[in-house]
Amino acid sequence: MQPIADPLFYAFAIPAVILVGLAKGGFGGPLSLLGVPMMSLVIAPVQAAGIMLPILVVMDMAGLFAYRGKYDTASLKVLLPAAILGIGLGYLTAAYVSDAHVRLLIGLVAILFALDAFRGGAARAEPKPQRPWAGRFWGLIAGFTSFVSHAGGPPYQIYMLPLRLDPVRFAGTTVIFFTTMNAIKLVPYAALGQFDTVNLATSAVLLPLAPLATLAGAWAVRRIQPALFYRITYAAVGIIGVKLLWDGLADLLA
Numbered sequence: 001m002q003p004i005a006d007p008l009f010y011a012f013a014i015p016a017v018i019l020v021g022l023a024k025g026g027f028g029g030p031l032s033l034l035g036v037p038m039m040s041l042v043i044a045p046v047q048a049a050g051i052m053l054p055i056l057v058v059m060d061m062a063g064l065f066a067y068r069g070k071y072d073t074a075s076l077k078v079l080l081p082a083a084i085l086g087i088g089l090g091y092l093t094a095a096y097v098s099d100a101h102v103r104l105l106i107g108l109v110a111i112l113f114a115l116d117a118f119r120g121g122a123a124r125a126e127p128k129p130q131r132p133w134a135g136r137f138w139g140l141i142a143g144f145t146s147f148v149s150h151a152g153g154p155p156y157q158i159y160m161l162p163l164r165l166d167p168v169r170f171a172g173t174t175v176i177f178f179t180t181m182n183a184i185k186l187v188p189y190a191a192l193g194q195f196d197t198v199n200l201a202t203s204a205v206l207l208p209l210a211p212l213a214t215l216a217g218a219w220a221v222r223r224i225q226p227a228l229f230y231r232i233t234y235a236a237v238g239i240i241g242v243k244l245l246w247d248g249l250a251d252l253l254a
Contacts, residue, residue, distance in 0.1 A: 003201035009042045013202075017055060017209045023153075024059040024178070025066060025217020026171025027224075027232075036150050037243060045099060049150055050194030053185060054203040055210050056150065060179035062211035066218035067172030072165055075173050078135035079142070079159065083152070083181055086143020091188040094148075102148050104248030106141075110154035110241030113161075114234050127164035135159050146181050147188070151244065157237055167229040171221050 004010075016038035023032035035056075039048035090097075138159040146152030156177065160170065189195065221229065 002198065003205045004043070004198065006042070009039070012038045012042050013051075013206060014209065017206050018213045020052070020056070021059055021210055021213020022217035022220070023236075024056070024063050024175070025214040025219070026063075026167070026174065026221040027217035032150070032153055037247060045149065046194065047199060050189065050196075050199040051202050051206070052150055053182065053189055053194070054200065055206055056178075056182045057186070058207055058210040059214045060175065060182055062214040063175035063218065064179060066215055067168070067175050070168050070172035071176050072163075072169055072173045074130050075135070075160060075163065075165075076176060078130060078132050079139035079156070079177060080180060082136040082139030083143035083146070083177070084184060086140040086145075087147045087181060087184055087188070088143075089140070090144045090147030091191075094188075094192060097148060098251070099149055100248045100251035102145055102151065102248075103244040103251070106145055106151055106154050107241045107244030107246075107248055109158065110237050111245060113154070113158050114238030114241060118234065118238070128162040130163070131159075142177075143181060146178070147185055152178065152181065154237060154241065154244075157233070161233065161237075167221055167224065171218070 016035045019038075020032045020035040035052050036045060036048045039051065043051075138155045142152035142155040145155060156174070160173070163170075165173065224232075
């Protein structure tokens, strides 16, 4: 098994894995969306997704260790069943749905959400209670977009951020949610042939960065003020939304 040998690939892949690891550790969660787009600058997006998934699974294991016992059970009960359904929908429609359309939709929603937050909506609003039907909708969208391009962050954040959980509990809930989804995605990804020898060898080369970056993110979350944590996270949602919207338009107009 020979990994990708192009130095240009690693110039993009190494920062991508570090950023995703910090995000998976709970520090600026939406930054995890940068992994596949950064790699996609030098390789095909489908190959980038195949390389990233085993790395994400290792990051999830480190995240579970860092946040053991810190999670919101009510949120997981609302989101996870719908997200699993969304993964199934993504698998069944994999041959028909364009990445560009998914990026456009999620990018637009993320931008509008972040704009409302910085306009003052998030600051003046009281923490919202669980909203099961809204949670099921966003859980379904998160599962579907996570399957298509590991882009389940914005839909998940749209439901979770208004709950205003403590940052550590918020991050722990995020870790369990995406750990479950990524473990389930291994089966359909394998069925679609995304774990060939080149992809697996390349994942193995990048793998040592995964737990280190994830634990660094968990360390940062425990030392940041909740207000600053939410400002960083909302800003990350907006930045990633712009990136996804730009990429979607570029792909459709190409």
